[in-house]
Amino acid sequence: MDIHNILFVAVLLTAMGVFSRSALRLISYLKVGQPADRVSDLGARLRTTLVVGFGQSKILRDKTAGPIHAMIFWGFLILLFSAAEMILEGVHDGWSFNFLGPIYSVITILTDIFCALIMLGTMMSLWRRYVTKVKRLQVEAEKVEAGMILLTIFFIVTALFVQNGLRSHVVGADFSFAVRPLSGPVGGLLASILGDGASVVFHVAWWMHAVLILGFMNYLPFSKHLHVLTSIPNVFLGPLTPTNSLEKIDFEAEGAEKFGVVDIEDFTWKTLLDGYTCTHCGRCTSVCPANTTGKVLDPRGIIVAIHDRTMDKAPLILKQERGEQFTAEEQAVWDKKLIGDYVSPDALWACTTCGACMQECPVNIEHVPAIVGMRRSMVMMESQFNDESALLPDIYGNMETNSVPWGGFGQSDRAN
Ligand code: SF4
Ligand code: SF4
Structure with missing residues (x-):
């Protein structure tokens, strides 16, 4: 382990510690609510989660915003591999999923494609929010935060794209199964222009990606983007009954003194x-x-x-x-x-x-x-x-x- 690895492990442990504390705080708030059985009929819940959660079926009903959001969502799922690779590479230089063989080729191709799509998707979202000013997105209190989040996502993905392009030119490890149709040519061009400076740019991009991801993770519990973490569980735990069906009130319940929701x-x-x-x-x-x-x-x-x-x-x-x-x-x-x-x-x-x-x-x-x-x-x-x-x-x-x-x-x- 060199100083780079030790520094990264310290940053990682700090970020995980702060995140765990925030997550436990939010879970403790849920416990003040009344009980509800939301784990019955696992098959139906899994189907709904696949269709509505991972398949983004409701999002895609909106022919303009739907594909943009779905692009960002699916892209992030693919980029989870890159986040995992980053953590392991931070602990041990040169570590990669290359040992997965052709699967790694598929992952790296998809990573390149989704990096490009997310960069495009975030730019289009910024355009819709601040230039064409789509009415339902014009919430005054969220104007600055929404822009900051979109820019953060853009920089996370751009940093990943740059480091992926330069990795094989800078890191002396086996990346024989990596196929990077977009970042590869960009990295090759940068490496030929920058020469020895390519290593500096790679490490700046690597740290930028790492710090932004860990920072973003810790920002989520305090922001409206908490849904990044809770959307899939919320869909899984959602209603299986028709949308507007209501629970009956049990007037005979022992000790019932309160009816309905006061607070x-x-x-x-x-x-x-x-x-x-x-x-x-x-x-x-x-x-x-x-x-x-x-x-x-x-x-x-x-x-x-x-x-x-x-x-x-x-x-x-x-x-x-x-x-x-x-x-x-x-x-x-x-x-x-x-x-x-x-x-x-x-x-x-x-x-x-x-x-x-x-x-x-x-x-x-x-x-x-x-x-x-x-x-x-x-x-x-x-x-x-x-x-x-x-x-x-x-x-x-x-x-x-x-x-x-x-x-x-x-x-x-x-x-x-
Ligand atoms: S409740 Fe929230 S997430 Fe659901 S449609 Fe309304 S604004 Fe969107
Ligand atoms: S159920 Fe009530 S809040 Fe929901 S769309 Fe109908 S009128 Fe509006």
Whole structure:
């Protein structure tokens, strides 16, 4: 091991340590949610994961953005080999998957192709976001972050492309099965122009690729791009029932005092995972009939609000469980309400429960159960009804007293 290897191992262990800490923190937040069985019917779950997750079937419904996103996603799967190779090469100079023979040839060809496609895909995404300004991508708060992420992906892939092109000219190891139809000629040209300087450029590209990948991995738990890690698990754990089917309330459950969702601890852990997984793509909002007819309902906003409340309140729930006192600021956050401070009641009432949002969501997020859960608590815990109900006879009161929406007669008179 030389100084380069020792330095890399130190960087790698630090990055893995910080990442593990962040991952455990996020998992502990999920545990504040209610239990949910999401592992039954493994066959159906695996099929859905293959089709929707790996096959990107929902993403590809959008004929413009779909292929761009799918290109980046599939490219990243292929580039996982390069990430693994980088780690092993960092520990031991000259290490590669060359021993896989023809399989390595296929991997290296695909790596070259996907590097080029991702470079193209990220440039096109930047163009759509900042030049043609596609409406559903214009979220002011995300303008800078989205651009930074796309540029980071571009530089990760470019650094990989350059080092792959130069590797056989700089590293004295056997790469006989490597086939690099695109980076090879570029590397050959660079090597002939740079001479001895090719080694410096190779190592700069290698470290740039390594540091950006490890940095990106540690940035994900704090960003909206957390979906890079949670999308596939979320699809696997998603619903197997029709998109807008709802769970019945068990009014007879022992000790049941709370009905519906008052705050995040009343959601299942899966709804909290949905919050982690939202890609902010806006597909749900673009197909929502309430939103497109001018109502305040924004299904993307609802999922983002659930995530925001989770990140605000879950640490406090854990703190309370440890018996620690809140600061004044924490108490103010604790006292906020999910419905009212994060989610508008009017938005909840505007939902028709049509399920179009769930049908379109590329990562199988479950909007309808979340919205109806909050509505149930408004009705059953707070006796809050929508404004339109004021125009109707007292249907809720009649339901409570007579078990029918019509007033004027009691249950004993119903058959008269
Ligand atoms: S279920 Fe509700 S939120 Fe979803 S698309 Fe229909 S109206 Fe919009
Ligand atoms: S909920 Fe789904 S469709 Fe809506 S913005 Fe998030 S990922 Fe996109």
